[in-house]
Amino acid sequence: MTDTLLLVGRNHTRETAERHAARLRERGVAGRVRVETYERDPAELDVAADADTYVVPMAVAPDRDTTRGIPGALPAARHCEPVGASAAVTRALADRAREAVDPDDDASVALVAFGDTSMADARRTTEEHADRLRKSSNYGEVTTAYLLQNPAAECVRYNLGGDRAVAVPFFVAPCEETEKALPEKLELDRGGLAYADPLGDHEAVTDTIEAELSKARAIEAGTAAVTPVATDGGN
Missing domain, CATH: 3.40.50.1400 (Rossmann fold)
Known part of the structure; x- marks a missing residue:
């Protein structure tokens, strides 16, 4: 694989994102797995991202950063849903x-x-x-x-x-x-x-990131069905 998985979030998410990135590298989900963060505004991001880059926001739900800021800063990339929105x-x-x-x-x-x-x-x-x-x-x-x-x-x-x-x-x-x-x-x-602790490096979050990547690839390929890696949230 030659594509890139990019985890993007505010500065406080970097350590957590790096742990998920390390796990995803071990799984071999993409050619490269990287982490980029910003302090207040996604416009601060200084990273090259082309059409082979899949961006997963390290956020709990869609917000101004995930729907406008990050896509605006990385317009050529392919954008996925934030990690916290998954049922998993x-x-x-x-x-x-x-x-x-x-x-x-x-x-x-x-x-x-x-x-x-x-x-x-x-x-x-x-x-x-x-x-x-x-x-x-x-x-x-x-x-x-x-x-x-x-x-x-x-x-x-x-x-x-x-x-x-x-x-x-x-x-x-x-x-x-x-x-x-x-x-x-x-x-x-x-x-x-x-x-309790926040989500942190829980493996369900890693699974969710991988599932978002798979979903984005399937949409790009025009595949009607994709088997998600993440579970539906059941115990």
């Missing part, structure tokens, strides 16, 4: 929750996302993952909350009904929001609420 990521979120609190009828999960009012797709994606968790996991309650919108992250501990509860940050990688803003708003120092 539900499996990663379930695993992150399980690492902190065992699933049971008396246990509650809150998916906590950024919640920018201009990012309707991000909220919809969060709600879709929560709905899948309700159907596929053994948690008695699954809710959503947001850093910048209602239901607010500050209210999570008061809104959950289970005897045991965990907040799962729906973020691709550790960042200021997951390390500082959310812990403060969730009042983690009070105890009584577990806090």
